[in-house]
Amino acid sequence: MIKTVNRKAILHSFALLCIGILSVNNHVLANSPIQPITANSNTTQSINLVDAQIKYIGRVTKGKQFSLTGSGLAFNLSGGNVWASFYIKEKNKAALNIVINGTEHALILKNGEHKYLIASNLPNGEHTISILKRNEAAKSTVQLTNLEIEPTHALHPAPTFKSQVLAIGDSITCGYGNEAKKNNEGNTLANQNGYQTYSAIAARKLQAEVMIVCWSGRGMSRNRSINNEDIGLLPQLYNYYLPNEPQEQWNPAEYSPEHILINLGTNDNANGKIKGELNKTLYLAAYQNFINTLRDDFPNAHLIFAIGPMKSGSISQWLPELTANNENTSSLIFTSYKGKSEIGGHYHPHVSKHKLMAEQLVEHIKVINTAN
Template sequence: MKTPSRLLFPLLSLAALATTLSAAVIPATDPQLRYTGRFDRTDQAGPRCTWTASAVALTLTGGSASVTLKGATGKNHWQVVIDGQPASVLALEAGEKEYLLASNLPPGQHTIELVKRTEASQGATQIVSFRIDDAEKLLPTPVRSRRIEVIGDSISCGYGNEAASKEEKFTPATENGWLAYGAVAARAVDADYTCIAWAGKRLWPGNSIIDLYDQTAPTVTSAKWDFASVPAPDAVVINLGTNEFNDQKNPNEAGWTTAYLRFIREIRTRYPEALVYCTVGPMLSNWPGDRKPRETILGYLAKVVEQANAAGGPPVRLIDFGTQYQHHGIGASWHPSVKTHSLMAEKLTAALKQDLGW
């Protein structure tokens, strides 16, 4: 009975060796790969990222493909998308490991995209290398000509959007940035998508996403992002205010609107030609009635939009995503569900098509 077990290791070793010999290693720096989002490239071992929806895509002629990733925390999840369709989810372990992306793809051009589902607070991921069958070819991944950027909080991250109910506690597995409203809208208009968002962040006062806006990869490096290193977005979506208006009192109007206008001016310096959308998320309502958070933030934003447009430049628009409803499902800790995100995406998509002619 011991003989088969002794033979098992050599057989497995031979199989692994055969696989290794028949596969071509693609370095993570290969120019035929397409990276979307902010990646730190100072480590020669491979690009590193933290922000939600950071993505890398490769195009090949068929067969199998795998990726070697290095996870900093063991909390990150990545969506595998094959030819535009979700295929599997990689739950990364801490440390370096190879993960299967696809097998037995039929002959023909196929694009495999890896998209970071989890937000920056869950830690960094490093792209080390890819492997494809030696008989197949790596092809240049097409570059999109349209681009949008979303700046926000947990809503924009897709926080808990796959949770079964509002009572369910958040876990990284239920955060799906690929199905967050911004990512869905970007796919609807065939645009590259960048998301700068972090759960719990505000516009003003304190704990502001603005303090991280110029960061390449928080939790990895303090290096500033080189805004000139990639083409500017055509539209920037700001979805902030939920956390401060869900506090015990509404923020001071003068302070909040001044901070918002200052941030729009900063965005204008980075992207002079970009259309800016100021938005209100679905977690705000008019409860409690003595301060009516939704009505109040909409009033503040109306003044922000008016003053920003008076200053000149590309238009600044207001989008109200509406309030979420129980019959659409509620995600973890009262966050919007996948269904609510899809409805938000419809509104954003319609605005992009109308305002940009897409």
């Protein structure tokens, strides 16, 4: 007996098979560009990328390029399907987090420009969709080139936030290897998840928007590397929309953070046996210069001087000196590891540790807010 074939079900299953979205839990990479397979695939409407309903997150250029961890866009939608086209340069690699109503998936982008199915068959109603850089700026720049929805649906006002937070740091803040299964794993597209970093998690708990400015291996007064250790320091990269393409200066007027967290010093301390011990005077002088820059940009923001949870040497004892000499500041020392389960790739914090760090940061900010 021949069974009846449900053509619609087959097409739907095939569309899901081609979706190109990485399962975060299983780390299965399926990154083919999406060819929309729906009844209405030939009738889509492109959204103007400067539509007021779209909220751009983090640092995004006028050309809709973004490279920093957690940068991208967010919007609300009435339902249906969403397609987005992205461009990355040949031989580059990049990954995005697609967050639909709080559930995240990862999308590994292919070289050149490709169209991807971002959301499929959303029921009628309000849906929040965020498209955010999963990995750090060192992993290339992404350009949004098109956004399409079905003509029977519409964008709604983008999600709003109670406040804004700016997080500045190194590989720890970027989420280096935070989903690695072994501590000897390096940092990859699959195991670095910016959405599950301590500042991003804390921001969600505080219902705050977060801008993350980070780069692995960079420091405040010297970088981790042995050669050219004072070139491309984080305070220098801070000035640009795209720190991996330092051409267009970022405009601080675009953001108004109530709290600015700085977690820099782990790399300054690195390789001390080869480069010599970290010079306290030079480190604090560089830190103070950066504080002055941030004060010029955001006079009313509360600055949080943080360090940890990796080896920080004497920096945890130096930070209180900065708080004593600068008003509207505080220091935060993230607790050290308490077990192997908290350690990710190359001994960086695992997601489990990032969650604990987020709790520390949230409580710290709550205390600050109560005091004010």
